Amino acid sequence: MALQLLALRFLLVLLSLLPAQGQEELDPKVQGAPWKKEMCQRPRWDSRLRLAPDQENYKKNEEVKLSCIDGFQASFTHVKCSSEVQSISHGKPVYREVWLGKDSRGGWIRIRSSVECIDVLQVVPGTLEVSSTSIKLNWTCRLPDACQQVRARCRLEKNSSLPCEAEEVKGEEMLHGQEGTFTCPPLQPFTDYSITMYLPPSTILFTWVARTEETVPDKPEKLWLDPSTGSLRWKALPSCKGEIIGYQLNVTARSAQDGSFLEMERLRLSSSVTEHPLPEHSPGSSYVVTVRGLTAAGAGAASLWQFQTDGSDTPRPLDVGCRSVRDISPSQGTAVLPLRPVARAPAAAREHQLIVVATHNGTAVEGACAGDPRPFNASRQPGTYVAAVLNLTTPVDFVLGDGTHGQGYRNAALRPGCDYTALLRLVRRSQQADKFTCVCYSFSLVAGQPPGPWHGTVIWVVVLLALFLVSAGILWFVLCRKRKSLPSKAKEDN
DSSP: OHHHHHHHHHHHHHHHHHHHHHHHHTSTTSTTOOOOOOEEEOOOOOTTOEEESOOSEEEBTOEEEEEOSTTEEESOSEEEEEEEEEEEETTEEEEEEEEEEEOTTSOEEEOOSOOOEEESEEEOTTOOEEOSSOEEEEEEESOGGGGTTOEEEEEEOTTOOOSSOOOOOOOEEEOOSSEEEEEOOSOOTTOEEEEEEEETTTEEEEEEEEEOOOOOOOOOOOOEEETTTTEEEOOOOOSSSSOOOEEEEEEEEEESSOTTEEEEEEEEEETTOOEEEOOOOOTTEEEEEEEEEEETTEEEEEEEEEEETTSOOSOOOOOOOOBOOEEEETTTTEEEEEEOOOOOSTTSOOEEEEEEESOOOHHHHHHHHSSOOEEOOTTSOSOEEEEEEEEOSSOEEEEETSOOEETTEEOOOOOTTEEEEEEEEEEEEOSSEEEEEEEEEEEEEOTTOOOOHHHHHHHHHHHHHHHHHHHHHHHHHHHHHHHHHHHHHHHHHO
8 A cells, every 4th residue: 555655756847847847848949849839039130220119128020110321321121039950869850940031022031141220322423523613423222112102402501601692593303223323513613512311301311511523713803904013913713613822913015115125024912912013014015914803712703904104094906016037938838937035134044935836826926925835746737836946145137937946846847828916025034933034937938928028029119110111221222213204394494
């Protein structure tokens, strides 16, 4: 009897241990146990993710909504917890916890990597282009479904510290597709603008502030001569189209006695200077002064002021009377220039440039005098070029167009049928000013053209001699007729 009671107690203890052992084996973390747990832990994904509902544990198949901060979107917007068989151990399946995500078609797929907050829209690096009047960039959408309502706009930056007022930019553009180019409408130079791409009503995907490039400034206004100081004055330019870094002042003087003599001075003044004394006035001379503003983009339009030393302020064209040349040969393409040194002071530079301009236009001649001409180029049409560099100390007759080379310059043959102006130029340069002094020679290389002075003298002598011979012949003829008539008249008288 005692043995039966002992055996019964042993069986009761054994039966009481079996449920505890079975509960332990149902834990999914134990190999060989079936997965019956109905709760999942909060997934350890991107810290920027927002889960709704926001809790530490979720029921199996409970749908959870994911979101991100503005400008980002979760790679899956809806997820839920599930399980799958990992392996079979001792004939029993081993389960593990998995998360499923809803795709664009509404189906559930296994999430095999971490869910992250990613940029909905990206601007392609290196594609930002800024000019003086436009801003352009290329964009790409990583989540096409989320980009269907994306809009882009340009706006004037209100907090800009620039001194000039600018008009507001109107309008915006809806982006289409997975990639494209967004260009702001016409903008104003040297002005701050913000470029914004957003999802209505207020989700900012991309924002950037840029300043348009500089351009050349407007021309200075209110140019006048201060009679008390003899200085030319002008109103300072505002930095509306670029930072004003200085002014360029050009002074052109031409003598009334010698129209072939041209003197030009180009000065570079700082941005704080708004006046400059003019050169001493020579009697009977004419002056033209231009003032330009300078930015990093270059020189702007010029304001012009012209006056004469006779007290007249009425603008009138400068008299361009170039010197003549001799021995013009259209067949050989040459002409002889009677050159004289331009330098007046003994210590002045002696190196003169001989510049050829294939025109008689006065504006082109003045531009060549203060320009930067290059050596002759046979592949181009006749234009402006340096024919020679001369070390002049005494007068010399120079044959222009004889084909010689020297110091990197070619004295190329002149082309028949062209008008030419030759400039003998002397240049003096300093850190703040360039001074150009030119003497011009004008001629045309045309067959049958009016001859030079020496040829004209010979022709006049020949013409006068011919007239003299014709007159003598007529006189001799009259005298001969008179002699023949005298004897017949004497006979009639007898």
